[in-house]
Amino acid sequence: MTDKNIRERIVEEVKKAPMLSISASKLMEITAQVDHETTEVVDVVMHDSNLTARVLKVVNSAAFGLMSPVTTIERAVTLLGERVVVGIAIGDSAGQLFNKALTGYESAGGELWKHDLRAAIASRQVAVHGKAGISADFAFTAGLLHDIGKAFLSDFMEGTAGPILEQIENNQATDYLESESELLGINHTEAGLILAEYWSLPEPLKVVIHHHHHPDQAPEEFKALTYCVHLGDIIAMMGGCGTGSDTLQYNLDPEYIRYLDLSPTQLAEVLLEVDEEFAKVSGSIAESKESPR
Amino acid sequence: MSQLILGVGDLGASKTSGGSVKTFALGSCVSVLLLDPKVRAVGMVHVALPESKINQTKAQSKPGYFADTGIPTLLQEMAKLGCNPRGQGMIVKLCGGANVMDPNDTFNIGKRNALAVKKVLWKYGMGAVSEDLGGNFSRTVTVFVDTGDVLLSSPGRPDWKL
Numbered sequence: 301m302t303d304k305n306i307r308e309r310i311v312e313e314v315k316k317a318p319m320l321s322i323s324a325s326k327l328m329e330i331t332a333q334v335d336h337e338t339t340e341v342v343d344v345v346m347h348d349s350n351l352t353a354r355v356l357k358v359v360n361s362a363a364f365g366l367m368s369p370v371t372t373i374e375r376a377v378t379l380l381g382e383r384v385v386v387g388i389a390i391g392d393s394a395g396q397l398f399n400k401a402l403t404g405y406e407s408a409g410g411e412l413w414k415h416d417l418r419a420a421i422a423s424r425q426v427a428v429h430g431k432a433g434i435s436a437d438f439a440f441t442a443g444l445l446h447d448i449g450k451a452f453l454s455d456f457m458e459g460t461a462g463p464i465l466e467q468i469e470n471n472q473a474t475d476y477l478e479s480e481s482e483l484l485g486i487n488h489t490e491a492g493l494i495l496a497e498y499w500s501l502p503e504p505l506k507v508v509i510h511h512h513h514h515p516d517q518a519p520e521e522f523k524a525l526t527y528c529v530h531l532g533d534i535i536a537m538m539g540g541c542g543t544g545s546d547t548l549q550y551n552l553d554p555e556y557i558r559y560l561d562l563s564p565t566q567l568a569e570v571l572l573e574v575d576e577e578f579a580k581v582s583g584s585i586a587e588s589k590e591s592p593r
Numbered sequence: 594m595s596q597l598i599l600g601v602g603d604l605g606a607s608k609t610s611g612g613s614v615k616t617f618a619l620g621s622c623v624s625v626l627l628l629d630p631k632v633r634a635v636g637m638v639h640v641a642l643p644e645s646k647i648n649q650t651k652a653q654s655k656p657g658y659f660a661d662t663g664i665p666t667l668l669q670e671m672a673k674l675g676c677n678p679r680g681q682g683m684i685v686k687l688c689g690g691a692n693v694m695d696p697n698d699t700f701n702i703g704k705r706n707a708l709a710v711k712k713v714l715w716k717y718g719m720g721a722v723s724e725d726l727g728g729n730f731s732r733t734v735t736v737f738v739d740t741g742d743v744l745l746s747s748p749g750r751p752d753w754k755l
Contacts (some may be wrong), residue, residue, distance in 0.1 A: 568643075
């Protein structure tokens with residue numbers, strides 16, 4: 301089979317992906333606007349009974365650790381933060397993709413979601429500590445979606461992990477992304493971009509998904525956001541939350557210092573905060589799924 | 594068979610026959626393994642950051658998170674099993690401390706963790722007999738009580754011993 305055939309088959313698979321829920325799409329559109337109001341987010345949640353139930357379950361989970369129960373969506377959104385609400389909406393409507401075992405990367409089911417959630421939290425913390433001058437919550441959303449393309453490549457990469465790692469170690473490829481392109485004629489950022497277009501995601505999210513390994517190629521207006529996710533992705537992998545064989549097999553672009561003010565001490569603080577926030581958010585989302593509605 | 598699973602910043606020790614201590618996916622974190630052949634006990638701490646001064650509260654709630662508080666606490670934990678509290682007679686093995694592919698070495702937490710761990714061990718007059726540190730890959734590590742064997746694995750690579 302030629303690369304062209306594989307590429308076409310992957311593109312076909314992407315276009316067969318489940319659509320995002322209307323609520324998830326609306327929430328991403330709203331939160332992409334810098335001057336949006338929290339009431340707009342609350343409105344979307346209130347008009348979706350399933351999402352309302354999930355948001356209340358998450359905020360009232362033991363992992364979230366509140367003393368008294370929360371019964372209103374306004375308060376739930378305030379306590380969770382818009383980012384977690386958007387995360388619940390995306391995770392629920394695209395769970396099939398996020399929870400798929402990435403066997404081509406030798407990664408178990410659920411690892412992609414964990415990596416993306418951790419990268420989302422890290423991207424947000426990088427935006428805050430690095431004084432990126434962008435919406436930190438939007439960096440979270442971008443971080444959550446950045447690697448979604450791997451869900452479509454994985455099936456076509458069975459048995460390739462060992463040879464790819466050897467290629468990179470022998471300097472025959474610069475990173476895992478290049479090896480994906482060589483092998484399949486498409487890499488996970490390109491597959492992710494096709495999905496982002498199919499889902500009609502806001503422009504900055506398309507840019508981040510496409511350029512998170514090469515943020516220098518992002519349009520100037522979205523560079524700060526793309527660098528936040530570039531670092532967020534790497535921080536998630538450093539924290540032991542990768543997606544299998546490609547973990548840490550990508551280059552750090554040192555040009556991030558032009559957009560982010562992040563000292564080694566701040567980086568250590570980010571790592572620690574990410575650990576704590578990840579335990580809280582992933583625990584509360586998982587717990588709310590386990591208990592009956 | 595009892596298996597003790599450690600998360601980030603956790604530490605634990607065992608001398609249960611047939612038992613093991615395991616931690617998953619060390620990235621830039623370093624795992625310090627202490628083996629006491631006389632007591633037939635093994636211990637492990639999963640260190641995430643070099644120094645506790647950046648967050649004393651965290652150091653108190655999870656001393657294993659930092660090199661400077663993790664190793665002394667692991668020694669205390671092993672002393673409860675009858676090991677020497679200063680680590681005398683123990684075998685030390687180190688693994689983890691992976692790095693990012695970074696031309697300027699700015700994100701060198703893995704390297705800094707490895708150095709911090711060695712510095713603390715030196716204070717006790719201890720040094721590693723073997724180590725598997727650095728590189729650009731994550732490691733899952735298991736140490737077995739009966740044999741003292743340390744088994745490492747990483748996606749896409751054959752398992753190996755330390």
